[in-house]
Amino acid sequence: MDVLRAPTLVMLLACSAACGARAQGFQLNEIGSCAVARGQAVTASPCKDPSVIYWNPAATASLEGWSIYAGAAAVIVSGGFTADTSRHLFDANVPVSVPPHLFVNYGSTDDRWAAGLGVYVPYGLSYGWHSDFPGRFETLEASLTSVYFQPNFAYRIAPNWQVGGGPVFGYSHVQLRQSLDLAQQQAAPGLTFGQLGVAAQTEFARAKLSGSATAFGFNLGVHGTLGADWEIGARYLSQLDFHYDNADATFSQVPTNLVLSAGNPLGLPPGTPVDAVLGAEFAPGQPLSAQKVSTRIKHPAQFQLGVGYSGLVNTRLEGDFEWTQFSAFDQLPIDFNGPASVQNHTLLEDYENSWSIRVGAEHAFPVGIKGRLGFTYVKSPAPDETVTPLLPDMNRRNYTAGIGVPLSPRYTLDAAYLHVDTSGRRGRIVERTRPDQTALDLNSGFYTLDANVVSLSIRANF
Numbered sequence: 001m002d003v004l005r006a007p008t009l010v011m012l013l014a015c016s017a018a019c020g021a022r023a024q025g026f027q028l029n030e031i032g033s034c035a036v037a038r039g040q041a042v043t044a045s046p047c048k049d050p051s052v053i054y055w056n057p058a059a060t061a062s063l064e065g066w067s068i069y070a071g072a073a074a075v076i077v078s079g080g081f082t083a084d085t086s087r088h089l090f091d092a093n094v095p096v097s098v099p100p101h102l103f104v105n106y107g108s109t110d111d112r113w114a115a116g117l118g119v120y121v122p123y124g125l126s127y128g129w130h131s132d133f134p135g136r137f138e139t140l141e142a143s144l145t146s147v148y149f150q151p152n153f154a155y156r157i158a159p160n161w162q163v164g165g166g167p168v169f170g171y172s173h174v175q176l177r178q179s180l181d182l183a184q185q186q187a188a189p190g191l192t193f194g195q196l197g198v199a200a201q202t203e204f205a206r207a208k209l210s211g212s213a214t215a216f217g218f219n220l221g222v223h224g225t226l227g228a229d230w231e232i233g234a235r236y237l238s239q240l241d242f243h244y245d246n247a248d249a250t251f252s253q254v255p256t257n258l259v260l261s262a263g264n265p266l267g268l269p270p271g272t273p274v275d276a277v278l279g280a281e282f283a284p285g286q287p288l289s290a291q292k293v294s295t296r297i298k299h300p301a302q303f304q305l306g307v308g309y310s311g312l313v314n315t316r317l318e319g320d321f322e323w324t325q326f327s328a329f330d331q332l333p334i335d336f337n338g339p340a341s342v343q344n345h346t347l348l349e350d351y352e353n354s355w356s357i358r359v360g361a362e363h364a365f366p367v368g369i370k371g372r373l374g375f376t377y378v379k380s381p382a383p384d385e386t387v388t389p390l391l392p393d394m395n396r397r398n399y400t401a402g403i404g405v406p407l408s409p410r411y412t413l414d415a416a417y418l419h420v421d422t423s424g425r426r427g428r429i430v431e432r433t434r435p436d437q438t439a440l441d442l443n444s445g446f447y448t449l450d451a452n453v454v455s456l457s458i459r460a461n462f
Contacts, residue, residue, distance in 0.1 A: 030073035033457035037402025037416035038360030039374020044233035045308025050103035053118035058164035058221040061154040071457025135389040135429030165220035211247025215240040229311035291338025326381035354381035370404035384439035387427030392447030394425035420451035
């Protein structure tokens, strides 16, 4: 009896990169509280802190002496799914996530070069549902965290122009949980438990997947000034390919308390507990035993271009365009290294390139406090047929505000608030198994999503 339905199971591991809770796809932008408060429009007129190692590696050449910037962002996500048939609302169960950031930079006293190190989280997700959610057989809980380590060097090649960049080392960890539906499993060749009368969405097991991977890439930037009031800047963060070659897949049995009826096709006595029959599938060497699974998740390249203006008294304005190459996330090869190896296959995602428009402003008050505002419109990369319980990605409007408060001549506190607003989007709770399946075939309800982010960072200059 083969009760492992591999395509559903590994969809969790492979699709973890399809979604994110804070930006387009699974991209995160909560890197530095000053940048968050300004709507992430900081490529041309950057924040005066070492987080520019990420936002524009070239601009670090303008920072003199030693500077350290450290902080984190608390991300609070809420959402739900309303089923078409029952009109019942299922609330999401999303844990609060806190992606950190740390940057250290040294700029030469002649303002010609700088060297530093950045540690940040540009990609990740955290999403989950309650145990009564009908889509728990696709996703119950999912988390993905990818930390980038970037040594950086910047140099002023002309009085008004700087270049910079460095290699990026990435570490990624994924952990996921999913329910398994007994009605879809084979009881005998050509016969499922559902055909024996077992109701759909009868949970008999839960799968847990956990894996890590590393990858390498680079981040480059250029920054310049045009006259006294205008600045321009651009940056490019390369694609990083993570190969989760030895992810662990483990399974735990969930009691169903069902019994077999008389004349069952398994030839067992009436009243035989179904849980006892299923228990054999969890034994070593069987389909639901602990085993390895491998896949590949491409973390897309990013490009951002901005123009800044400082001609107003004590005020900076900027507008940016950001593009992310999510089209790299089109197919995912899945390879089991255990009893389920016969189920190796490729999952279909068909993500599209995404973009965002970002505007931000900063005003310096006479008392030394800086006020910041920003707005971002984000185009989702998920096509209509790939809006899933891992995270129902949709177009977003981000509203931001924050302040910078000097605590002493050396220390400054930056604080930011970001609100994510959406209009909702139709999506699915079942797996897409064929290229010809459309959103009309798959989608069966309406997802809602919003989020609030509070970010705090400390800057120290020496």
